[in-house]
Amino acid sequence: MKKTLCLALTLAFILGVFGLAQAEAMKINGAGASFPYPVYSQWAHKYKDLKEVEVNYQSIGSGGGIAQIKAKTVNFGGTDKPLKLEEQKESDLLMFPMLIGGIVPVVNIKGIKAGELQLSQELLANIFMGNIKSWDDPAIKKANPDLKLPKQAITIVHRADGSGSTWLFTHYLSQISPDWKAKVGYGKVVSWPTGIGAKGNEGVAANVNRVMGGIGYVEYAYAIKGNLTYAKLENQAGKFVAPSIESFQSAAAYADWKNAPGYFMVLTNQPGDNTWPIAGATFILIHKTQPDVKLAKAMLEYFEWCFKHGSDIATQLHYVPMPEEVVKMVEASWTQEVKADGQPVWQ
Numbered sequence: 001m002k003k004t005l006c007l008a009l010t011l012a013f014i015l016g017v018f019g020l021a022q023a024e025a026m027k028i029n030g031a032g033a034s035f036p037y038p039v040y041s042q043w044a045h046k047y048k049d050l051k052e053v054e055v056n057y058q059s060i061g062s063g064g065g066i067a068q069i070k071a072k073t074v075n076f077g078g079t080d081k082p083l084k085l086e087e088q089k090e091s092d093l094l095m096f097p098m099l100i101g102g103i104v105p106v107v108n109i110k111g112i113k114a115g116e117l118q119l120s121q122e123l124l125a126n127i128f129m130g131n132i133k134s135w136d137d138p139a140i141k142k143a144n145p146d147l148k149l150p151k152q153a154i155t156i157v158h159r160a161d162g163s164g165s166t167w168l169f170t171h172y173l174s175q176i177s178p179d180w181k182a183k184v185g186y187g188k189v190v191s192w193p194t195g196i197g198a199k200g201n202e203g204v205a206a207n208v209n210r211v212m213g214g215i216g217y218v219e220y221a222y223a224i225k226g227n228l229t230y231a232k233l234e235n236q237a238g239k240f241v242a243p244s245i246e247s248f249q250s251a252a253a254y255a256d257w258k259n260a261p262g263y264f265m266v267l268t269n270q271p272g273d274n275t276w277p278i279a280g281a282t283f284i285l286i287h288k289t290q291p292d293v294k295l296a297k298a299m300l301e302y303f304e305w306c307f308k309h310g311s312d313i314a315t316q317l318h319y320v321p322m323p324e325e326v327v328k329m330v331e332a333s334w335t336q337e338v339k340a341d342g343q344p345v346w347q
Helices: 002-025 037-051 062-070 085-090 121-129 138-143 164-176 178-183 200-210 220-225 245-252 293-309 311-316 324-337
Strands: 027-032 054-059 076-079 093-107 155-159 196-198 214-219 232-234 279-287
Touching: 027 062, 027 293, 037 054, 037 220, 037 293, 037 311, 054 200, 062 076, 062 164, 062 279, 085 093, 093 164, 093 200, 093 220, 093 245, 093 324, 121 138, 121 155, 121 164, 121 178, 121 232, 155 164, 155 200, 164 178, 164 214, 164 279, 196 200, 200 214, 200 220, 214 220, 245 279, 293 324
Parallel strands: 027 054, 027 076, 155 196, 155 214
Antiparallel strands: 076 279, 093 214, 093 279
């Protein structure tokens, strides 16, 4: 009896260890942009329930995501700053788009509701340059004659970490303002003329919500989730538009992915009466040469599921899913580019 019990316990232990090893093999680690984190977190939760595969994604900013995938400390990186094909090749990386969303200015002004404040291109640039210092400035009042704007100091809240959201936002400011382009420029990190720094979209949203008179920039889902007051922006057509999935889709319509080497695409300041001017894609970075074929295949199966079954979650969170023709292009690139032991991982 004791011998039988001992054998049973030994077998249970062996099976338990084997099961644990299997579970660990199916853990996929990613890190990077906070821009898509609201979607990525829900996708991962849903996928674990369906497939028992754990996808762990850390929201650390695009700069961190690029650094970690290049260092091979994660299985995939997330970035809102697209890498040019040359940079992808230097690190044996494949980049592909996952979603499209929008960066929106959010404010904390007493008595002002979401969508009431209108900011022209000139006003937006001058506010972030620090040239306009109070919400009752004559230039803001002239653009918003029906609003009762308080005599309240403007506090800029910007990202403190290396950020694709910063890259998109400052890229746009460089497009619409020669002064900004000459004095500040654009990048994941810039030398801000004024303001306070915060980590991640989460940090910017929290600080704007805390600081009366604050203005910052966040991905739209963070504005909605935090019940923040967003401003309307003047677009390339001279129209003041509100952020919405429809205005992001209008910007996305101008994306010519077939003629984008390495899927490098920037969607700021696109034409169209209904276009949101600070739209952008968020991207996944993976290594072309994979060390573990089983894990690599599991990772690509996860991304395939996100593309084909995650659209409803993305849309509910105000992101634009990638069109089917783009998904087919991406999966074709997996077949051609991603290999383990010299053999294609995806077939």
